[in-house]
Amino acid sequence: MKTVFAAAVLLFVLAPLAWAQDVQRIEIVEHGIYTVDKFNCHRDAQGIERCNRGNIRHAITTWTVPAQLGTEFGLRYRVVGTPPSAPVAIDRVWLLPGSGFHPPGSNQPIVRLARVDRVVIGDTILVSYGFDDPWELVPGTWVLRFSYRGRVLSEQRFNIVRR
Numbered sequence: 001m002k003t004v005f006a007a008a009v010l011l012f013v014l015a016p017l018a019w020a021q022d023v024q025r026i027e028i029v030e031h032g033i034y035t036v037d038k039f040n041c042h043r044d045a046q047g048i049e050r051c052n053r054g055n056i057r058h059a060i061t062t063w064t065v066p067a068q069l070g071t072e073f074g075l076r077y078r079v080v081g082t083p084p085s086a087p088v089a090i091d092r093v094w095l096l097p098g099s100g101f102h103p104p105g106s107n108q109p110i111v112r113l114a115r116v117d118r119v120v121i122g123d124t125i126l127v128s129y130g131f132d133d134p135w136e137l138v139p140g141t142w143v144l145r146f147s148y149r150g151r152v153l154s155e156q157r158f159n160i161v162r163r
Contacts, residue, residue: 023081026154031075047103074128097140
């Protein structure tokens with residue numbers, strides 16, 4: 001009985017290794033400007049407004065975005081890999097142009113925004129940024145980089161312009 005139990009435990013421990021995730025790439029499904037309904041908003045430790053989003057609608061396909069309050073921009077992406085439907089953690093970083101932006105009350109500028117997306121291989125995910133405060137309106141090239149286990153999968157550039 002102990003041998004059967006030990007074999008079962010070993011199988012339980014080693015089985016996930018046999019189904020290790022293999023993330024091959026990020027596939028951009030759409031990009032541009034979106035309209036969204038925001039709710040349950042709060043400020044994070046950096047002073048950036050974080051909201052849940054609903055009723056998401058793709059409005060314009062573009063890589064050029066006006067630096068204007070209320071503008072929401074980004075992209076939808078899909079993780080391509082195996083096995084299908086496996087959960088993975090994708091590192092996502094927004095790299096901001098120049099000296100970044102300066103939230104009120106902060107001594108340090110924000111030049112990068114890093115997050116981890118917990119996604120499922122094959123699902124489509126929206127990543128967006130919304131200009132909620134005047135100090136976020138930083139013109140220039142905003143780079144959105146996706147990585148998996150230290151390997152860069154994709155890098156997309158949005159050109160933020162003053163109108």
